Amino acid sequence: MTVIDAILEKAGKKSEAAEVFHTTSETTSCEWSSDKLKLAEVKETSGVALRVLIGGKIGFFATNKIDDPDTIVDMACELAPLGTDFAGEFPRSYRPAEVSTFHEPTASIGADKLVDAGNSMVSKAKAAKSEAMFEAKLSRTVVRADIANSYGARADFPKTVFTGFLGGSITREGDVLSIWDYDDSTRFENQPDEWADWTIRRFGEASRIARLQAGEYTCILGPMAMEILGPLQLALNARMVLKDMSPLRDKLGRQVFDKRVSLIDDGLHESMTGTQPVDDEGVTGRRTTLVENGVLKGFIHDLHTAGKMGVAPTGNGLRAGLAATPRAGFTTLTLMAGKRTLDEMISSIDKGVLIEQIMGAHQASPFSGDFSVSVSLGFMIENGKIVGRFKDSMLAGNIFRMLQIQLREIGSELKHTTLLIPPMMFDGMTIATAG
Amino acid sequence: MTKEVALLPDVRERVEEALKAGADASEVEIRLEEIETTQIAFQKDSLETLDKGVSQGGCVRALVDGSWGFSSFNSLQNLPDRVRQAITMARALGPSDTVLAEQEPCTDRVPIEIARDPRAVPVSDTLKLVETYNGIMLHSPGIASTMSRYAHSHYRRIFSNKSGSFIEQEKMRVTLVLVAMAVDTDGMLQDSMDFANSLVNYDVILGKESLAEGVAKRAVETAAAPKVKAGTYTVVVDPMLTGTFIHEAFGHLSEADFVHENPDWQKILTMGRKMGLPHLNITDGATVPNQGGSMKYDDEGTPTQLTYLVRDGILTGRLHSRETAKAMGEKPTGNARAVNYRFPPIVRMTNTSIEPGTHTFSEMLSDIKLGIYAVKAHGGQTSLEQFTFGAGEGFEILNGKVGRRLRNVSISGNLFRTLENIDMICDDRKWESLGGCGKGAQAPLPVGTGGPHIRIQNCVVGGES
Numbered sequence: 043m044t045v046i047d048a049i050l051e052k053a054g055k056k057s058e059a060a061e062v063f064h065t066t067s068e069t070t071s072c073e074w075s076s077d078k079l080k081l082a083e084v085k086e087t088s089g090v091a092l093r094v095l096i097g098g099k100i101g102f103f104a105t106n107k108i109d110d111p112d113t114i115v116d117m118a119c120e121l122a123p124l125g126t127d128f129a130g131e132f133p134r135s136y137r138p139a140e141v142s143t144f145h146e147p148t149a150s151i152g153a154d155k156l157v158d159a160g161n162s163m164v165s166k167a168k169a170a171k172s173e174a175m176f177e178a179k180l181s182r183t184v185v186r187a188d189i190a191n192s193y194g195a196r197a198d199f200p201k202t203v204f205t206g207f208l209g210g211s212i213t214r215e216g217d218v219l220s221i222w223d224y225d226d227s228t229r230f231e232n233q234p235d236e237w238a239d240w241t242i243r244r245f246g247e248a249s250r251i252a253r254l255q256a257g258e259y260t261c262i263l264g265p266m267a268m269e270i271l272g273p274l275q276l277a278l279n280a281r282m283v284l285k286d287m288s289p290l291r292d293k294l295g296r297q298v299f300d301k302r303v304s305l306i307d308d309g310l311h312e313s314m315t316g317t318q319p320v321d322d323e324g325v326t327g328r329r330t331t332l333v334e335n336g337v338l339k340g341f342i343h344d345l346h347t348a349g350k351m352g353v354a355p356t357g358n359g360l361r362a363g364l365a366a367t368p369r370a371g372f373t374t375l376t377l378m379a380g381k382r383t384l385d386e387m388i389s390s391i392d393k394g395v396l397i398e399q400i401m402g403a404h405q406a407s408p409f410s411g412d413f414s415v416s417v418s419l420g421f422m423i424e425n426g427k428i429v430g431r432f433k434d435s436m437l438a439g440n441i442f443r444m445l446q447i448q449l450r451e452i453g454s455e456l457k458h459t460t461l462l463i464p465p466m467m468f469d470g471m472t473i474a475t476a477g
Numbered sequence: 478m479t480k481e482v483a484l485l486p487d488v489r490e491r492v493e494e495a496l497k498a499g500a501d502a503s504e505v506e507i508r509l510e511e512i513e514t515t516q517i518a519f520q521k522d523s524l525e526t527l528d529k530g531v532s533q534g535g536c537v538r539a540l541v542d543g544s545w546g547f548s549s550f551n552s553l554q555n556l557p558d559r560v561r562q563a564i565t566m567a568r569a570l571g572p573s574d575t576v577l578a579e580q581e582p583c584t585d586r587v588p589i590e591i592a593r594d595p596r597a598v599p600v601s602d603t604l605k606l607v608e609t610y611n612g613i614m615l616h617s618p619g620i621a622s623t624m625s626r627y628a629h630s631h632y633r634r635i636f637s638n639k640s641g642s643f644i645e646q647e648k649m650r651v652t653l654v655l656v657a658m659a660v661d662t663d664g665m666l667q668d669s670m671d672f673a674n675s676l677v678n679y680d681v682i683l684g685k686e687s688l689a690e691g692v693a694k695r696a697v698e699t700a701a702a703p704k705v706k707a708g709t710y711t712v713v714v715d716p717m718l719t720g721t722f723i724h725e726a727f728g729h730l731s732e733a734d735f736v737h738e739n740p741d742w743q744k745i746l747t748m749g750r751k752m753g754l755p756h757l758n759i760t761d762g763a764t765v766p767n768q769g770g771s772m773k774y775d776d777e778g779t780p781t782q783l784t785y786l787v788r789d790g791i792l793t794g795r796l797h798s799r800e801t802a803k804a805m806g807e808k809p810t811g812n813a814r815a816v817n818y819r820f821p822p823i824v825r826m827t828n829t830s831i832e833p834g835t836h837t838f839s840e841m842l843s844d845i846k847l848g849i850y851a852v853k854a855h856g857g858q859t860s861l862e863q864f865t866f867g868a869g870e871g872f873e874i875l876n877g878k879v880g881r882r883l884r885n886v887s888i889s890g891n892l893f894r895t896l897e898n899i900d901m902i903c904d905d906r907k908w909e910s911l912g913g914c915g916k917g918a919q920a921p922l923p924v925g926t927g928g929p930h931i932r933i934q935n936c937v938v939g940g941e942s
Contacts (some may be wrong), residue, residue: 401858
């Protein structure tokens with residue numbers, strides 16, 4: 043009898059419905075620092091999380107001591123009378139989406155291959171920019187998740203994840219320059235080489251310093267600077283809508299953004315690590331339209347929020363970790379691409395800035411969309427060309443206002459950061475500078 | 478009252494047996510850990526989270542021919558195989574040049590003195606209490622929504638290494654965070670927060686009704702406040718934000734792991750360099766009692782200490798692991814820390830503080846015509862010498878007095894210039910252990926941050942023009 047069966051059998055007798063989530067993972071990774079290969083590691087994890095439903099309330103317990111089903115069931119059942127309300131219903135059957143997140147060649151990558159890929163990435167970057175010191179990490183994970191409930195529904199799905207980054211820094215007193223790139227994907231392809239190319243290119247453009255006056259500028263924000271969109275992610279989450287914390291809560295069907303803005307949660311993108319055949323509650327993975335041509339079409343839901351709001355669940359019931367209950371979260375929030383490339387957008391600007399990397403996005407106000415972040419990699423643009431890097435500056439604004447009235451153009455090249463998003467150009471962005 | 482450390486029966490024998498599988502390695506470390514967590518969260522009018530978990534696991538780190546191999550796992554069976562696995566990983570890298578500082582072997586057991594153990598309090602009692610605080614905020618005038626979070630965690634950690642140490646440590650944390658939100662003039666939510674926490678006593682969260690009332694009142698005031706105008710100001714920083722500032726802006730630079738192989742940084746951070754005025758003293762130490770970073774030994778088994786990073790305005794120290802200390806010809810400081818058993822230890826802060834000075838708060842304000850008073854931390858980030866942090870609350874200082882409330886106050890700058898620009902330090906240090914520090918993938922690592930009110934000249938405040 044498997045762990046899942048043993049727990050379900052006991053939990054089924056003590057509750058109206060029960061659901062077990064069992065996950066194991068194996069990660070191999072290598073790390074470089076100060077240009078040198080430093081560490082290789084292997085991580086194995088396993089654990090179970092049980093949800094029981096008793097009298098409309100959820101009891102939850104998670105552990106990686108999986109050999110004692112009685113304790114697991116008792117802990118969850120004990121908490122149920124105090125637990126959170128549950129307005130949904132566990133699915134009677136699971137219908138996994140036809141999507142493959144397991145990539146055999148990626149699964150079979152070992153430490154030796156990571157060492158080779160990382161060494162050539164670091165030495166390529168170092169050869170192009172010898173005065174910089176580089177650090178990097180490459181890692182490959184295989185996750186296996188099993189989910190089953192007391193109605194007899196059951197699904198299991200493996201997933202591969204390749205993730206890593208390359209960062210370089212040049213240290214001079216009064217001018218420390220750091221440039222990095224990163225990504226994660228269900229597939230190992232050519233990413234390390236692309237990170238090296240991107241980093242080398244930006245180092246080249248950053249070598250000249252430009253003096254930027256404080257003021258309002260036309261500003262292109264690169265995908266990595268789009269971390270500021272955190273409040274947008276909260277605003278599109280039904281959990282926030284139910285608590286009156288989303289500024290979009292009463293705007294369904296209305297024009298909320300510029301008509302060029304379309305947002306989907308793409309749960310079927312095979313190379314994105316957020317994709318799953320079913321979500322962590324067993325709901326079929328799918329693509330959900332959230333904003334279409336600026337009009338708000340929907341929110342992301344888990345079983346509870348869908349039940350509470352009387353709509354269909356969207357396959358977004360995700361666990362932030364083993365010890366967390368499923369809650370609405372994005373698989374891959376995607377902002378639909380526009381037509382022109384970043385280079386074409388740059389060439390259309392007489393005077394403006396390109397901001398690729400920022401610091402401090404998480405100190406922004408999480409609901410209002412107001413932000414004020416430090417620019418860690420910003421370039422001045424004059425007459426359609428990058429003329430140099432500007433320093434010691436802050437960018438401030440409000441992300442909702444930017445998407446409503448400041449948007450000038452959406453770029454064509456999607457990149458995956460916390461969301462899948464192209465570079466975007468905005469007018470009238472405020473930049474403050476030191477001295 | 479503390480429970481016995483009992484991750485495994487006969488754990489010591491098992492660990493020592495497993496270490497024998499590491500004969501070929503120059504060092505092998507085994508860490509075993511058990512963590513219990515409970516989390517409760519109310520949002521607006523209902524319970525959002527009641528999560529309980531127990532996690533158990535371990536890891537092995539091995540240094541072979543100057544390269545590190547690491548293995549982490551949940552099952553505590555077959556420890557000798559895990560040691561061999563870590564060695565295999567190290568060998569995959571080939572030989573390198575990492576060498577460790579020597580360590581005196583040590584056997585110790587470090588339980589904590591818990592005043593009241595949260596694990597002994599019925600969950601229903603804590604739920605009721607948190608619901609009460611949440612209700613106070615929610616029913617205050619002008620409040621649109623709330624979040625009230627409670628969490629406790631307890632861990633037991635066993636460390637053993639080939640050098641002969643065997644150390645058992647225990648740690649606990651209880652945290653209550655209250656957030657209230659009110660609608661601003663643009664129809665958007667502005668939030669205000671306050672908290673209570675302790676490393677030894679559940680009772681710290683009792684009787685917080687007035688804390689809840691204060692949070693609600695400040696949220697309404699913040700929502701009504703004008704946004705700060707971007708510019709360069711004289712900024713007075715409160716103790717909590719001072720702590721965050723010194724952690725983010727200076728503390729990370731004092732971590733030797735990015736200096737020990739970087740000659741450019743070594744030049745900039747030469748011992749004896751002038752960092753600020755003679756009144757500036759900065760320390761880090763896990764020996765400060767009952768704060769987030771407090772402990773007797775770090776995760777390499779090195780006894781912890783108080784390290785003066787800056788003394789009388791001069792750079793005098795930095796934070797080390799065994800590896801970075803050896804590389805730089807200095808001594809380990811007990812700052813090798815791992816967030817949990819899934820990670821190898823790296824150089825981290827423990828409890829970091831600007832030491833108190835001699836000025837008073839009113840002296841600081843007296844000659845400021847137009848300035849900013851920045852209160853409480855709302856997150857911060859650093860990229861080497863550049864830093865930025867957000868204030869939870871902000872006020873205008875006008876003609877020597879704290880005036881109207883402002884919102885969206887955040888501050889950024891260059892560390893070295895900013896430290897030199899600290900022209901006054903108060904005598905009113907406070908400690909705070911709410912924050913969790915992030916470095917690489919390891920977050921949140923419990924740390925303590927401390928400091929008094931400080932005054933910074935020519936500080937860049939972000940905002941709209």
